[in-house]
Amino acid sequence: MKSEPQVYSISDLERDKQTIWDGVRNYQARNFLRQIQLGDLAFFYHSNVKPPGIVGLMKVIETDVVDPTQFDFNSQYYDPKSYLQSPRWQTVTVEFVQAFETIISLIKLKQEFSDNELLVVKKGNRLSVMPVATEVAKKILGLVS
DNA sequence: GCCAACGTTGGC
């Protein structure tokens, strides 16, 4: 799950302990959010910074959360075409688990994984939420220690 | 700052 750290960083999550992962406005990314199961772990990825990469780990503590910002007129994520009776955007609530001591940079990820193994290293992939296979996730965690 | 790789919009 990607976030630009100047908008919301792993440090912010550590401070807040938990957060609703709001603002996703891409249907493919939303569909991935819908597939997330309670208790799933997720990597926190810092995008649009130097260097980009995975900076920590979090845990999903609530699924099928209606993104409140879609109904918030003052939010940049306000969606006038979404209705209270049938919300368009669902997301999850995540809990802080761990901030890695060093970033696992995108460069490192590209060295370790093919774009078939790990979607985030695929050229042109701009989705802010992507699935990671369990075996790949284990290997990534292995890079931390 | 550039630009590739998308996704979205709207005229037809």
Place this chain on the structure above:
DNA sequence: GCCAACGTTGGC
């Protein structure tokens, strides 16, 4: 339904 124009993401 097609597709040109436009907007956005995000690595580089």
